[in-house]
Amino acid sequence: MSDSVPAPLSARVLGLANLGLIVIDADHRIVMWNQWMASRSGKSSHRVIGQDLFDLYGELRGQRLEHAVLSAMQSSLPQTLSPSLNPSPFPLYPAGTWGGERVEQAVAVTPFNEGKERYCLIEVSDISTIVGRERQLRSQAEALRAQSYVDGLTGIANRRHFDVALDRELRRALRNEGQLSLLLMDIDSFKAYNDHFGHQQGDACLSMVAEAFASMLQRPADLAARYGGEEFAAVLPDTSAEQAAVHAEAIRAKIASLDIGHAPAATRPHVTMSIGVATFDKDQLNSAAAMLAAADSCLYAAKRAGRDCVIVYRPQDHQQETAA
């Protein structure tokens, strides 16, 4: 018969438990320290048994864990430490490593009596995987949010981003009586391009035009967007009608200079753009709808004028037109 005594079942279970188990007495002296704690703290149970937990880990003094232990001992009520408020209170590291990042911990404190003695059980769970997954989900959500402001085909801002930017800049212009211009632009005879070269090449053309157009806007507050289909738009804060007209003309010339061959049915042998320009004014063009309608009417006028040109909205002309 073997003379080795089998470990009591409870001791075996404590050794196998996949969480840290610490028991301290009323004077905070450690009376139990399981294998999980030993392998993650680098301190074996016979080194720590009998020591005051808060002497062993001075950094816990005055912290939430100490308050939780004191209050659990006094009230006899269990306490749970929020992992977000108390990240990693114990200096514990993944088993088999030393140093590096502490394991993320969730800590529960449960007071209990044994005979006349008062004790406190401290359970420490490793929640590193959960916290890591949460971080990953949060960063994926942020990436998705960023993507939802980006046009999938061209990579420039999408209509939603444009609407938000125009609204924000309009409110700023109204507040500061500042200047703000808007460009609406449309690739000329794009239906003919698609019909001649096919939709896939049409998409490639849209991407080239978008890239060239976006590269023309230099200020950080300027926004180049795909407004929809073959239409593009730009929000230009602190830009007068005259300055916007110069920008628009430069963009028109840049697109023409790309010299992208067009369909035979198009007005020009190369791809061109027509552009309408509207500028904020506090009496008439003081809303997104009014500015967009004004820019759109100029874009339409540019198409009627033969395409590949820029037309700037002038409130006085409009008054004359509507009055006539």
Ligand SMILES: Nc1nc2c(ncn2[C@@H]2O[C@H](COP(=O)(O)OP(=O)(O)OP(=O)(O)O)[C@@H](O)[C@H]2O)c(=O)[nH]1
């Ligand atoms: N390839 C491609 N074509 C698109 C996309 N969005 C819109 N279009 C095409 O753009 C064309 C726009 O045609 P129209 O609105 O008739 O205007 P247009 O031919 O450009 O003529 P004008 O604007 O008068 O110069 C349509 O044939 C649409 O199918 C897209 O994402 N990819």
